Amino acid sequence: MLHKLWNLCCSLKLAIYLASAITLLLMGGSLLIPYHGRIFGLMDRMAAGDWLQQIASSHLDKTWWFYLAGLLMVLLGLNTLFCFIDWLRQIGSRWRKTGEYLLHLGVVLILVAYLWGSADGWRHNGMQFRIGETTPLPNWPGHSLRIDSFQPIMSKNGPPRDMINDVSLLHGDQLIVRGKVQINQPLLHEGLVITPVSFGRQAVGFKAILPNLPPVQLEVGQQIRLGSGGLLEVLRFLPDARKKANGEIIYRSDRIGNPAFELRFFPQNGKSWQGWYFAREPLPRDLRRHGLQIRLLSPIYDSYSSLTVNYDPGAKLAAIGSGCMTVGVLLALFSFYRKRKAQDRPEI
């Protein structure tokens, strides 16, 4: 009984059936990928485990094939592992097959690495970092990233030739690693990989004139002491905003369209006021009542660099698996030709 079970686990026919079933499932399922971008377009932007939990599970009618193919792939991986173990048990007489079985081991390692990375990894795709600022990494509590400097290398026309980021990875205030991130030269650190995506500039506020003051910068966090003695604080800024019918203010785009500021105003005496000021509309009455006027001059831009920050704990194992596969496949070729030369192909 046990012997039969072992034979099934090492069965070559089972491997062919599993591979055929996976092939057919993926052939059919993959044709849905281009037509359902909202579901499948996110697969590269998140770790597979997160995608399954957050997206795939609520669209089972279009993603069931993925679960099934994944399950069969795990079975094929186990099948391959058992074949490898079976070979190890007889290595004394079958050492000439080292290449073939190194290749099989490589397949198993890559599969384990992928599952590990899918379950324990995370991805931040195209995250925007303001130059010089420290930005926390949402998926890695206590850790943050700072772009110390950024330099794009432009081509005459078309996309930039390179984007050179000097990046520091921090844990609290402590520097963990510092390095360069460029096109095709990521920063690698214990499963973390940081690659450049794009860069740009974003409006973060306006230069403005207020009564009896030199020009000021209306930016988030600014507190402006007014000539009248009151205090004006900028809480939020949206370069292009829209007011919905229910009064909710929503973000529209990053371009200057209908700029809006959320302001808090503390008059010298009396109650404070907080609300939205749309630059294309008159100043709210409560502010005008205190003699406040705002004349916007020009937008203030800040540069940002957009990076992908992914963590894949299985990446090293996948690299080892690839190494095994590469050496294995070359050795397998060698042993194939040696066998041909010796004319010892039993099945012909």
Next chain:
Amino acid sequence: MTNIHLLQAATLTYALAVVGYLLLIVLKQRWLQIAAQTCIVSGFIMQSACLIWRWKLAGFLPVTNLFSTLFFFSWALAACYLYFELRYRIAASGLFVMFLNLCLLSVALNRDSALPTLVSALDTPFFSLHIVFSLLGYAFFAMAFSLGVLYIFQRYLPTQQLPSLSTLRKLNEESILLGFALFTLCLVVGGIWAYWAWGYYFSWNIKGVWSFLVWLFYAGMCHAKFVRRWQGTGYALLSIIGFGVVLFTYLGIGLLLESNHPLE
């Protein structure tokens, strides 16, 4: 003379070789075989010179648009044919491959042959190797397709002009294994490149999935030859189906569907 004139001349000699082999089947004259072989060798030399010329002009191995990959695929097919011809003297058995080669070149010659500018993300030896290994792998899969068709031909309409069934089968198995080995290297190198460029080594776009399927299919074929029932005709049929999968992955996806491996 431009490099494209050289390619046109190579195409012409390949076409002459195909005619030579067709006549060989009818007239059975040995000199026709020698003439056809000479045509293929000289066509291959001209195409290789053209490839090196374009490589020098571009400053990088030009394999980044449809013209260049069709060109390289055709060069790889000719190289693959020469390997089998010089090693096993397969003669007219390579007819399909050379015919396929002519099809590729005629599509390529009708497209814009201007050298593409290189997008920075592709400016790495890993990308070039990824494409080179993949097209070399495809070339061996095409050879296996050709040998599979001939196997079925020989099985049901036997002729003295073709090698024996067991030789065709052995050559087919060798093609599959060589193609599989090259395609494995293509996936390994591609994975390293993707990890460095995008931060993940496998992309869930349709081209990525189908490349994995090509690999899995031919891995399956590497085993099917050990199963007695699949030997012979079954294996030949699988070689034909497999090449259909290859063609869809290489051309079909780019032409019919969207992917992050555009053809142009």
